Amino acid sequence: MKALRNYIDKIKPNFQKGAKFGMFHSTFDAFETFLFVPNKVTTKGSHIRDFVDMKRTMTVVITALIPTLLFGMWNVGYQHSLMIGENWTLWQNFWFGFLKVLPLLIVSYGVGLGIEFAFAQSRGHEVNEGFLVTGILIPLVLPVGVPLWMVAIATAFSVIIGKEVFGGTGMNVFNPALLARAFLFFAYPSHMSGDNVWVAGLAHGAKAVDGFSGATPLSNAASYHIDSIPSTYDMFMGYIPGSIGETSKLAILIGAAILLITGIGSWRIMLSVVIGGLSAGFLFNILSVNPYMDVPAWQHLIMGGFAFGAVFMATDPVTAAQTNKGKWIFGFLVGFMALLVRVLNPAYPEGMMLSILLMNAFAPLIDHYVVQANIKKRLKRAQKVAQ
Amino acid sequence: MENLINIFVRSVFIDNMVFAYFLGMCSYLAVSKTVKTSAGLGVAVVFVMAITVPVNYLMNKFLLLPGALSWLHPSLASLDLSFLSFIMFIAVIASIVQLVEMVVEKYSPSLYNALGIFLPLIAVNCAILGGSLFMQEREYETLAEATVFGLGSGLGWFLAIISIAAIREKIKYSNIPKPLRGLGIAFILTGLMGIAFMTFMGIKL
Secondary structure, eight states, X not given: OHXXXXXXXXXXXXXSTTSTTGXXXXXXXXXXXXXXXXXXXXXSSOOOOOSOOHHHHHHHHHHHHHHHHHHHHHHHHHHHHHHHTOOOOHHHHHHHHHHHHHHHHHHHHHHHXXXXXXXXXXXXXXXXXXXXXXXXXXXXXXXXXXXXXXXXXXXXXHHHTTTXXXXXXXXXXXXHHHHHHHHHHHHOHHHHSSSSSSSTTTTTTOOOOTTOOOOOHHHHHHTTOGGXXXXXXXXXXXXXXXXXXXXXXXXXXXXXXXXXXXXXXXXXXXXXXXXXXXXXXXXXHHHOOSGGGGSOHHHHHTSTTHHHIIIIITTOTTTSOOXXXXXXXXXXXXXXXXXXXXXXXXXXXXXXXXXXXXXXXXXXXXXXXXXXXXXXXXXXXXXXXXX | OHHHHHHHHIIIIITOTTTTTOXXXXXXXXXXXXXXXXXXXXXXXXXXXXXXXXXXXXXXXIIISTTGGGGTOGGGGGOOOGGGHHHHHHHHHXXXXXXXXXXXHHHOHHHHHHHTTHHHHHTTOXXXXXXXHHHHHTTOOSHHHHHXXXXXXXXXXXXXXXXXXXXXXXXXXXXXXXXXXXXXXXXXHHHHHHHXXXXXXXXXO
């Protein structure tokens, strides 16, 4: 460790502005801060001194995502073994999934970080840690069968159009990971929906055993095959086909616990998303026009990406509402709209992605009116005191 | 009644004037710098649309459609004046905007001051003409349907402009690349918001 520190100190002068490698200033800076805690302080602007800086925040979120990632890898193997009708061991399942998921991770990190570094170089700012989380989220919200070049395109789109043009990490309006997914969803719908994409190997015409469909619980429900929705236990534990990270609600709950205990995820948003989803669900149960509306409200919470979106996507501190009251409104509408799209919109089986993106667009507006209302309230109070 | 609700929801969310048809972009981009002014313009658009679409509906039904003039004299039943619809609609919109302006100025000076330059500007907003042309093209059956459609389209436009105005207020201090500042980022934002509004595509009520 000491030797590394000395080495970095030795080569540092070469990377100062105006020196031999001055143009790689921010790349050097990124690696230095990645390896060591820098002793730099902010020089201008108001800021809060806190133990939890951006690097630490991002590290906690990645830690919270690890359970879903590991389970997702195992589940990729498990679904494949179900499809070919063989009984694999835990390690066989995990190894198969590991080899399938790792390339997705490498591509998303490689492309995304490459673009981040290029932008940081050309614009002369530091490389931010924001993409470390986005880079792991992108593979987690995709089906396992998606081709690698699509992952690359989607990542490039979301990093450039969704984030860098707005000024980089912390300035984006839409959640970059969901933007990548939405981009693929509308550009290459055949690779992002249907019953063949969720299980590795199924799309290439491999022989599946009889009785194996590869359909997700949501597509079962959308086609009114309510009987073939897997058992609650299976859906909760995650033994179902789906996007890599979304299947296991247990792993997501572990992640949620980590986020809540460290105070990095907003409990207001998580709670209000659940409340919004439940109230839409109960509303449908009362209306009960078609079989899909009869699906119990609580069951919606463990189907599809609802839990994953509520814990990891809606709570994004940049794109969600910033005010506390705004968070309640934002979360409630996310949950409500997600179920509305699921049940009422035959074009999309899952509504979580689009409802979060939609509310991202409205979050600043919600904040604006919450702040205005607060100003009005305080003004009234002040006038009362003055009288 | 159900039909009216359907038309209303469709025109606000699914067939949103801005995000589905990209109409009324000039004032949408030019005036959306702060929430307050864009709310003023939005209210004016709602107001004008809810009046012009039903009026144009009546024009269309009793003057322009093939055989529409037969109420005047039976010999006019073979007349088809629909080629005049563009000029007719624009004339109606322009004169109604003038009328509305005068009425508002007379009876509610505070609203008139709040709307300011926006009222006359609206006369040339293509979302307004678009609303009337959609009304003609989609062949709404009754006056109520046309009114609800006009109101809904106006509200959809209102929603679009205040939401982008809030975002533009938020990103005012972001370090956006120089060439993209101002209109450039507004175009990109509109596209991204269009993706978000795809949420409603295909909803059937």
